[in-house]
Amino acid sequence: MSAQNAFYAQSGGVTAVINASACGVIETARQHSDRIANVYAGRNGIIGALTEDLIDTNQESAENIAALRHTPSGAFGSCRYKLKSLEANQREYERLIEVFKAHDIGYFFYNGGGDSADTCYKVSQLSEKMGYPVQAIHVPKTVDNDLPITDNCPGFGSVAKYIATSTLEASFDVRSMSATSTKLFVLEVMGRHAGWIAAAGALVEDQGIPVITLFPEVEFDQEKFLAAVRAKVERHGYCTVCVSEGCHWPDGRFLAEQGTRDAFGHAQLGGAAPVVANMVKEAFGYKFHWAVADYLQRAARHLASKSDVEQAYALGKAAVEFALDGQNAIMPTVVRKSSAPYVWEIGKAPLAEVANVEKFMPKDFISEDGYGITDKCREYLYPLISGEDYPPFENGLPKYVTLNNAGVARKLGPFEL
Amino acid sequence: MSAQNAFYAQSGGVTAVINASACGVIETARQHSDRIANVYAGRNGIIGALTEDLIDTNQESAENIAALRHTPSGAFGSCRYKLKSLEANQREYERLIEVFKAHDIGYFFYNGGGDSADTCYKVSQLSEKMGYPVQAIHVPKTVDNDLPITDNCPGFGSVAKYIATSTLEASFDVRSMSATSTKLFVLEVMGRHAGWIAAAGALVEDQGIPVITLFPEVEFDQEKFLAAVRAKVERHGYCTVCVSEGCHWPDGRFLAEQGTRDAFGHAQLGGAAPVVANMVKEAFGYKFHWAVADYLQRAARHLASKSDVEQAYALGKAAVEFALDGQNAIMPTVVRKSSAPYVWEIGKAPLAEVANVEKFMPKDFISEDGYGITDKCREYLYPLISGEDYPPFENGLPKYVTLNNAGVARKLGPFEL
Known part of the structure; x- marks a missing residue:
C-alpha cells in the first residue's frame, strides 16, 4: 500500500492546547511517513479544504512543529463553518472529494467541538455514500467541555486552571480591600449552555473564599441571589461571584446579550458581570469591581x-494511530481510570454518538442551593487542572511559534463558498 | 539603645508583589531584633493604627513570612484612607502618637502609592511638629507606575508582564478566528491618568501583532481611531486594541464612567472596552470580542x-536598613544603571518631593500617531517584565499563604474614625 496524504484542520473557537493536538497529529504522522506522506492543513479550517487552500506542513521544521505544543490559538487558522447535510448541499461534498482526489488525501483529521464532530461524521460517510474512500477521525477540542462520552475535552482543563487561579487571586485582592473599599468582585466566564468553566471558579471555596457561582444550568433567581451575596458579605466582609455568560432568567433571556449572533447562529454573549455587579450595588450599595x-x-x-496539554497531544497522536489501524467515523476519548491518583487512558467513541450531543453538568455536580459544586464535582475537576506546563519565555514574554504556512500548489479551479 | 517596635501597613490598591515588600520589611527587621523588637502590622492599613488594631507579626512562622514573597494581595488588609493635614485633623495625629507611645513604636513603614506617600510624609513630620520621635519611611507600590523619582514602582512590572502576555495570547486567538469570525479584540486595562499599563500591551507589536493602544495621555479622536482600526484589519485581517480605563474625549469625559467614586474621590471606571468595540462594530460591522x-x-x-518581585523585596529590606541608619521622611527607590543588560540599585528620594506628584508617560515614549510606543519606551519596559518567578502549586492551584493575623492586646480606649 503506497503512502497517502492526510488532511488536518482546526474548527470553531480555538484553545490554549489545540495546537498541542496538531503537534500530536503531525509528529505521529511523520513517524509513519511510509503510510502518510504529508499532512496538509486546511487554512482556516474546512474552508481550506473547500477552497483548495492547503498548507504544506512538511515544509515546517521539526522545531516549529514541536513548538506547537506550547503555542495557544489555531496555528493554521480556524473557522466557524458548518457543512450542511449531504442532501442540502451535495455540491460542497463533491468539492471535498475533488480536492481529496487531486491531493491524494486518504485521511481526514478534524479538530473541534460538537458542531465539528458533526462535520467530521458527514465526511466519514463519503466513502459509503459517494464512493470515495476516506477515513475521518475527530480530535476533540472545546473549552466548553460539552462533548459526550469522553471524560473531558482538551482545552477545558487549562481554562479551568486559569479561571480557578484568577478567581483565587482576585478574591485575595478584594479580601484585602473590603474593609474600606471593594466588597464584591464579579468574574464573568465562558460557557453558553454548560457551567463547566464556572464550576472551576467554585473550587476556590476549598481555600476559604466566599464564592457564589452562577451556572447556565440553574435559572437565575434575583431575590435568592441577593440574599446569598448579603449573607457572604456579612459573614466574610466580601464576596466573589463567578458568573457564566450563559446564566439566564427563568424565561430564557440571558443576563446580558449583545444582540449579535455568530456564524453558527449562536447568540454572542458578554456583559453578565456588569449586570450582576450593578444589581448588587443597587440593592446594598457595596462597592464592586468586575472583570470579563x-x-x-x-x-x-x-x-x-x-494534564490538559498531555491529553491534547495524546488525542492527536491516537487519531493518527486509529486511522493507520483502519478506523473511520470515530473520536479518540479520554477514559478516566482513577481520580486519586489521576490515571487515564485513550479510548474511542463512534462519531454517530458524538455529533450534536451536548453534555451538561450532571445535577449531582451542583450543590443544593445552586451556587456551588459538590464533592463529586471537585473530584472530577482537580485532576483536570493538575500540573503546570509553562511555555519557554524570551524577553519577558512567552515564546510562541508562528508557522510559515506555505501553501500547496493548486490543481483545481476556484470554488465559491 | 534598647529595641523599639516598628509599624508596617499596606495602603491603597494592592498588587501581586506588595506582600514581597512586606516580606522584605519583616525578614530584615527580624535580622535586627536587637533594634526592632517586633513589626506590628496595621490591620487594614493606617486604620489599624488609628483604631489600635495591630497585628503581631512575631507570631507568624518564618515559613509563613517567607511565603508572603509569592502571595498576591495585601496580607494584613489594605485601605483607601488618606490622612488630612495636621491643621485639618489634629485629632488623628494625636491618636497616632498615642498608639505609637502605647506600643513603643519608633519606626513607621508605609507601603503604598502617591496618596500614601503623602500620609507617610505627614507622619514623618510628627517628630518635629508634635515632639514624638518616629522615623517614617515610605515603601513604594503602585501598578500605575506613577510615583516620581524612582525608575519604576513595584507592582507595575508584573501587571505589565500580565497585560503584554494576555494581549499576545488573545491576539493569537483572534488571528486564528479572523477569516470567518472575530476580527477585533479589545482589552481594557487599568491606568486612570497614566498609560504605563496600556503601553505594555503595545509591546506585542514587536511580534507582528497589529495593536492599537489608547492612552489617557492622548485625547480620543474617534474618526482617526476608526481609520486606524480599518487599516490594520484590511492589512492583517484583524486588529487588537489595548484601551486604558483612563482614555478620554477631548472634553475630559472618560470613554466609559460608571458614575461612582472611590473613597479618595477618584472616579471608578470600567467599561471602556465595550464602548470601543461597539463603536467599531457600528462603523464597519466587524465581529468583536472584548475583555476587561x-x-x-x-x-x-x-x-x-x-525583576518586579526582586525589587519589591529589596525596597522593603532597604526601608528597614534606612530606618536603622537613622533616616526619616524618605522613600527607597529603584535606580536604573543600565537597560541591557538590566542593572539596577537602590537609591532614595525625600518624601517632600514624592508626595502627591504623579509621573505620566514621557511624550517621547508615545509614537507619533499616538497609538503605539517608541523604541525608548521599549527599552524602558522590557527589563521590567524580565524573568519569571512562579509561585509553588498544590492540587493545580497556586499555594498562597493566609496569615493568622493575631491581634496585639489593646492598651487604649476606642477611637471613632
Whole structure:
C-alpha cells in the first residue's frame, strides 16, 4: 500500500492546547511517513479544504512543529463553518472529494467541538455514500467541555486552571480591600449552555473564599441571589461571584446579550458581570469591581494544565494511530481510570454518538442551593487542572511559534463558498 | 539603645508583589531584633493604627513570612484612607502618637502609592511638629507606575508582564478566528491618568501583532481611531486594541464612567472596552470580542515578573536598613544603571518631593500617531517584565499563604474614625 496524504484542520473557537493536538497529529504522522506522506492543513479550517487552500506542513521544521505544543490559538487558522447535510448541499461534498482526489488525501483529521464532530461524521460517510474512500477521525477540542462520552475535552482543563487561579487571586485582592473599599468582585466566564468553566471558579471555596457561582444550568433567581451575596458579605466582609455568560432568567433571556449572533447562529454573549455587579450595588450599595475574561481565559497557554496539554497531544497522536489501524467515523476519548491518583487512558467513541450531543453538568455536580459544586464535582475537576506546563519565555514574554504556512500548489479551479 | 517596635501597613490598591515588600520589611527587621523588637502590622492599613488594631507579626512562622514573597494581595488588609493635614485633623495625629507611645513604636513603614506617600510624609513630620520621635519611611507600590523619582514602582512590572502576555495570547486567538469570525479584540486595562499599563500591551507589536493602544495621555479622536482600526484589519485581517480605563474625549469625559467614586474621590471606571468595540462594530460591522482584566491584572502573581518581585523585596529590606541608619521622611527607590543588560540599585528620594506628584508617560515614549510606543519606551519596559518567578502549586492551584493575623492586646480606649 503506497503512502497517502492526510488532511488536518482546526474548527470553531480555538484553545490554549489545540495546537498541542496538531503537534500530536503531525509528529505521529511523520513517524509513519511510509503510510502518510504529508499532512496538509486546511487554512482556516474546512474552508481550506473547500477552497483548495492547503498548507504544506512538511515544509515546517521539526522545531516549529514541536513548538506547537506550547503555542495557544489555531496555528493554521480556524473557522466557524458548518457543512450542511449531504442532501442540502451535495455540491460542497463533491468539492471535498475533488480536492481529496487531486491531493491524494486518504485521511481526514478534524479538530473541534460538537458542531465539528458533526462535520467530521458527514465526511466519514463519503466513502459509503459517494464512493470515495476516506477515513475521518475527530480530535476533540472545546473549552466548553460539552462533548459526550469522553471524560473531558482538551482545552477545558487549562481554562479551568486559569479561571480557578484568577478567581483565587482576585478574591485575595478584594479580601484585602473590603474593609474600606471593594466588597464584591464579579468574574464573568465562558460557557453558553454548560457551567463547566464556572464550576472551576467554585473550587476556590476549598481555600476559604466566599464564592457564589452562577451556572447556565440553574435559572437565575434575583431575590435568592441577593440574599446569598448579603449573607457572604456579612459573614466574610466580601464576596466573589463567578458568573457564566450563559446564566439566564427563568424565561430564557440571558443576563446580558449583545444582540449579535455568530456564524453558527449562536447568540454572542458578554456583559453578565456588569449586570450582576450593578444589581448588587443597587440593592446594598457595596462597592464592586468586575472583570470579563473572554479570550484571555481560553488563550492563556502561560497557565496551561499539564494534564490538559498531555491529553491534547495524546488525542492527536491516537487519531493518527486509529486511522493507520483502519478506523473511520470515530473520536479518540479520554477514559478516566482513577481520580486519586489521576490515571487515564485513550479510548474511542463512534462519531454517530458524538455529533450534536451536548453534555451538561450532571445535577449531582451542583450543590443544593445552586451556587456551588459538590464533592463529586471537585473530584472530577482537580485532576483536570493538575500540573503546570509553562511555555519557554524570551524577553519577558512567552515564546510562541508562528508557522510559515506555505501553501500547496493548486490543481483545481476556484470554488465559491 | 534598647529595641523599639516598628509599624508596617499596606495602603491603597494592592498588587501581586506588595506582600514581597512586606516580606522584605519583616525578614530584615527580624535580622535586627536587637533594634526592632517586633513589626506590628496595621490591620487594614493606617486604620489599624488609628483604631489600635495591630497585628503581631512575631507570631507568624518564618515559613509563613517567607511565603508572603509569592502571595498576591495585601496580607494584613489594605485601605483607601488618606490622612488630612495636621491643621485639618489634629485629632488623628494625636491618636497616632498615642498608639505609637502605647506600643513603643519608633519606626513607621508605609507601603503604598502617591496618596500614601503623602500620609507617610505627614507622619514623618510628627517628630518635629508634635515632639514624638518616629522615623517614617515610605515603601513604594503602585501598578500605575506613577510615583516620581524612582525608575519604576513595584507592582507595575508584573501587571505589565500580565497585560503584554494576555494581549499576545488573545491576539493569537483572534488571528486564528479572523477569516470567518472575530476580527477585533479589545482589552481594557487599568491606568486612570497614566498609560504605563496600556503601553505594555503595545509591546506585542514587536511580534507582528497589529495593536492599537489608547492612552489617557492622548485625547480620543474617534474618526482617526476608526481609520486606524480599518487599516490594520484590511492589512492583517484583524486588529487588537489595548484601551486604558483612563482614555478620554477631548472634553475630559472618560470613554466609559460608571458614575461612582472611590473613597479618595477618584472616579471608578470600567467599561471602556465595550464602548470601543461597539463603536467599531457600528462603523464597519466587524465581529468583536472584548475583555476587561480589572483585578485579574494586578493580582496575577502566577505570572509575576522576576525583576518586579526582586525589587519589591529589596525596597522593603532597604526601608528597614534606612530606618536603622537613622533616616526619616524618605522613600527607597529603584535606580536604573543600565537597560541591557538590566542593572539596577537602590537609591532614595525625600518624601517632600514624592508626595502627591504623579509621573505620566514621557511624550517621547508615545509614537507619533499616538497609538503605539517608541523604541525608548521599549527599552524602558522590557527589563521590567524580565524573568519569571512562579509561585509553588498544590492540587493545580497556586499555594498562597493566609496569615493568622493575631491581634496585639489593646492598651487604649476606642477611637471613632
